[in-house]
Every structure is written in C-alpha cells, then in structure tokens.
Amino acid sequence: MxxxxxxxxxxxxxxxxxxxxxxxxxxxxxxxxxxxxxxxxxxxxxxxxxxxxxxxxxxxxxxxxxxxxxxxxxxxxxxxxxxxxxxxxxxxLDKELGELQFTKTSRGRKLPTVFTHDEAISVLANMKGTHRLISGLMYGSGLRVMEAARLRVQDVEFSEPCLFVRETKGDKWRRTILPSSVCEVLKTQIEFALALHQQDLQDGFGEVYLPNALSKKYPGAARSPGWQYVFPAHRLAIDPRSGVRRRHHIGEQQVRRAVKAATSAAGIRKKASCHTFRHSFATDLLRRGTDIRSIQELMGHNDIGTTQIYTHVVGTHERGISSPLDTPTGFSL
The missing domain is CATH 1.10.150.130 (Tyrosine recombinase, N-terminal domain)
Known part of the structure; x- marks a missing residue:
C-alpha cells in the first residue's frame, strides 16, 4: 500500500x-x-x-x-x-521569497521511451491475468499505473464506452478511451471484484477507502459497489490512516515487476517501464492523425507543451511532413 x-x-x-x-x-x-x-x-x-x-x-x-x-x-x-x-x-510559512537569482540547469528533457505497436502487443502477450488487463489499460487508455490500480467500478462506462479517471496526478479528473478489445475481460474483472466485496461484507468488512474525507460526507458510500476497486488486493490489511481493516487496491509495484519481466521475456532491450505504455498510447494516437489538443485532454496534461514532446518522438515522415525538395516537380539531383 x-x-x-x-x-x-x-x-x-x-x-x-x-x-x-x-x-x-x-x-x-x-x-x-x-x-x-x-x-x-x-x-x-x-x-x-x-x-x-x-x-x-x-x-x-x-x-x-x-x-x-x-x-x-x-x-x-x-x-x-x-x-x-x-x-x-x-x-x-507565509513568507515571501522575493526575487530568486540562481543558475538554471542546462540539462534538457529526454525524449520518452516508447514501444512500437508490435512491441507493446509482444509485452502484453507475455503477461496474464490482472497484470495483463492493467497493462492493456495503460496502453489502450493512456492511464498511469497508479490510475489503473485505483480505478473504481463507477469509473467504467461500457455503454459509451469510456473511463473516468478521478484519482489522478494533481487531482485533475479526465475522461479517456475504453478500448472495445478489453471490455469483456474488464466486465469479468468487475464481476469478480463485486463478488469479493460481497464476501467481505458477509465477513463483517467491505468498507473501502474514500478520498478527500468523502466517508464523512457520504457515510454509506464506502460499502457501496460503485466505490469498490476494480483491481482489489488479494488480502485485507489494516489501514494506518484509520486503523480500519479493509481491502485496498492491487499494489503498483506488482504491476511494475510484471511489466519488467514481460519486457525482458519479449526480448525488448529498451529502458521500458509501466509509463512506456502511456507514452506509447500518445505517440500511436499522433501517428494516426489525432490532433494534439485531443491527445492533451486524453493524457490530462495541463500544458500543451508537455504533450508536444511526442511530436519529437514520432518521425516526420509518420506525420505527413516531407522535404520541399521532394515536391512533385520532377526535379532530381
């Protein structure tokens, strides 16, 4: 936890x-x-x-x-x-710092590591069960590993389909794509999570953690099906915040270890991690012509400049950019 x-x-x-x-x-x-x-x-x-x-x-x-x-x-x-x-x-401290005069670092930002589509599928093929589904959501929906692990039942909308990402970096909610290819297995996972929740209720537990003191505002919400984690932990544990014995979500480190093992098994030598799936989501959308503003919204970036880093990852020929020398004039060197 x-x-x-x-x-x-x-x-x-x-x-x-x-x-x-x-x-x-x-x-x-x-x-x-x-x-x-x-x-x-x-x-x-x-x-x-x-x-x-x-x-x-x-x-x-x-x-x-x-x-x-x-x-x-x-x-x-x-x-x-x-x-x-x-x-x-x-x-x-309520203390103004005034003007700061310091040396700004000259070490630029590195380009993110990304999988090709074939590499991403190869890594997923070397995974199974919950870890494979979570990684599929990181690649197919652009989720961070913490966002996938903390996904709640009420965050999944199959009718549209889409995901509502609420427990995010900076607490900035967003809506993103739910790939149709994961819907059936995700439904099965939710059924399992709710069945486990019913068993916890019968055993005298079943209360999940709610963020931002929502448990005080909505006393019954912690036991409701909608607030349960889609990917619950295997066992109950004592929550150090309250001393309540409850079921948390799956540990992020479990997913990270599974992705690392699968990447190695796929024979990929890139310095890859869970976040590589999220980077690959953005670059794949860019390759397929999705406009940068839409990608910004799906990724949940505040600054468009953060999203534009992916334009440096995708090759110019993949974005339809060609040299002026290659215009159809019939000229050749």
Missing part, C-alpha cells in the same frame, strides 16, 4: 510533521506530499540543517544553483524542487 500516507501525531510539533499536516489539509496528492517533503529535506540538509524560517531567497538561490552546477539535474527536476520550496515558504 505505497500510496497510503504515513500516520502523523494528533498535534504535530516537529517541522516536517507540521508541513505534512499542512499539505494534507489542502488535499494534495500523497505523491505530491512525498515529493515536496523530499526536496524540503534536501534543502535543509544542504544548509547544515538550519531551520527554513531562518533562511530566505539567498539560501534558496544557492541550493537551486547547486542542483544545476553540482548535481546536473534535469530542467523538470529543478522546477519541481523550486515548486516545493515556493509552496513551503509562500503557503506554509
């Missing part, structure tokens, strides 16, 4: 505990919490464990320059580190 927040004291006094409590009060994603806490700790350690309240723009600029000059981090990594400190100072 790698997406469950670590428990905090009822009245936190330590700086990092108070910072975590502040983040949770604003309902930021747990991954955001972990990322921000990581970079704040790095900043504090760099300055010999001085308290952030005793530091300001000078120390922040020094640290960001250190990341560029000495650690050679990528552009997005330095931006994430900056975002973490701006959040801490502006919102948590």
């Amino acid at each position: 790698d997406d469950i927040p670590v428990p905090l004291p009822a009245n936190p006094t330590r700086f990092m505990d108070r910072f975590r409590a502040f983040i949770r009060a604003r309902h930021l994603a747990y991954r955001t919490e972990k990322t921000y806490c990581f970079w704040v700790r790095e900043f504090i350690r760099f300055h010999d464990k001085r308290h952030p309240e005793s530091m300001g723009s000078t120390e922040v600029s020094q640290w960001l320059s250190h990341l560029a000059n000495n650690r050679n981090v990528a552009v997005n990594t330095q931006k994430t580190a900056l975002n973490a400190l701006v959040f801490m100072y502006h919102q948590f």
Whole structure:
C-alpha cells in the first residue's frame, strides 16, 4: 500500500510533521506530499540543517544553483524542487521569497521511451491475468499505473464506452478511451471484484477507502459497489490512516515487476517501464492523425507543451511532413 500516507501525531510539533499536516489539509496528492517533503529535506540538509524560517531567497538561490552546477539535474527536476520550496515558504510559512537569482540547469528533457505497436502487443502477450488487463489499460487508455490500480467500478462506462479517471496526478479528473478489445475481460474483472466485496461484507468488512474525507460526507458510500476497486488486493490489511481493516487496491509495484519481466521475456532491450505504455498510447494516437489538443485532454496534461514532446518522438515522415525538395516537380539531383 505505497500510496497510503504515513500516520502523523494528533498535534504535530516537529517541522516536517507540521508541513505534512499542512499539505494534507489542502488535499494534495500523497505523491505530491512525498515529493515536496523530499526536496524540503534536501534543502535543509544542504544548509547544515538550519531551520527554513531562518533562511530566505539567498539560501534558496544557492541550493537551486547547486542542483544545476553540482548535481546536473534535469530542467523538470529543478522546477519541481523550486515548486516545493515556493509552496513551503509562500503557503506554509507565509513568507515571501522575493526575487530568486540562481543558475538554471542546462540539462534538457529526454525524449520518452516508447514501444512500437508490435512491441507493446509482444509485452502484453507475455503477461496474464490482472497484470495483463492493467497493462492493456495503460496502453489502450493512456492511464498511469497508479490510475489503473485505483480505478473504481463507477469509473467504467461500457455503454459509451469510456473511463473516468478521478484519482489522478494533481487531482485533475479526465475522461479517456475504453478500448472495445478489453471490455469483456474488464466486465469479468468487475464481476469478480463485486463478488469479493460481497464476501467481505458477509465477513463483517467491505468498507473501502474514500478520498478527500468523502466517508464523512457520504457515510454509506464506502460499502457501496460503485466505490469498490476494480483491481482489489488479494488480502485485507489494516489501514494506518484509520486503523480500519479493509481491502485496498492491487499494489503498483506488482504491476511494475510484471511489466519488467514481460519486457525482458519479449526480448525488448529498451529502458521500458509501466509509463512506456502511456507514452506509447500518445505517440500511436499522433501517428494516426489525432490532433494534439485531443491527445492533451486524453493524457490530462495541463500544458500543451508537455504533450508536444511526442511530436519529437514520432518521425516526420509518420506525420505527413516531407522535404520541399521532394515536391512533385520532377526535379532530381
């Protein structure tokens, strides 16, 4: 259960505990919490464990320059580190940083690794069961592994068909494609999940975790079929947030290990991961002529610039771009 927040004291006094409590009060994603806490700790350690309240723009600029000059981090990594400190100072400490003067990293963003269609199918062919279905949704719907693992029964719409992706990075809901080729096996998986839920109810359990304190607003929702995970964990476990024994969703690490093993079995030597399926979803759509704005919406990107990275992955000839020298004039060298 790698997406469950670590428990905090009822009245936190330590700086990092108070910072975590502040983040949770604003309902930021747990991954955001972990990322921000990581970079704040790095900043504090760099300055010999001085308290952030005793530091300001000078120390922040020094640290960001250190990341560029000495650690050679990528552009997005330095931006994430900056975002973490701006959040801490502006919102948590209510302290303006003013103008920052730091060295911006020159290490550009790498192009994402993608599967060809044949490679993606080959990897899927070397998987089975739940892991194969989840990977099929990552490739066929553009889901992140965490989004696929956290999919709820009510998020699947077979009549249209589509998926509603609610528990996302940055808590930005979106709607995406549901491939017809997975519908039957997905229906079977949902039937299994609901049957398991009925058994849990009979055993005195059956209450699932609800995000953003929805369990207080809708007391009966945690036991309703619609809120159950499509891919439930094999066994019940104690939720450290509440002490309630409940069934969580399948672990993301299980899926990652299965994808890694299947990629190796398929003889693919690329540095691939679960996210490679999501990248491949976007590039395949681009190859087939889908406009970039539609891909942006399906991927859930805030910035069109993030989506445009895939235009560098897809070859120019695959996008119908040709050299002006190749116009039909009959000229040849």
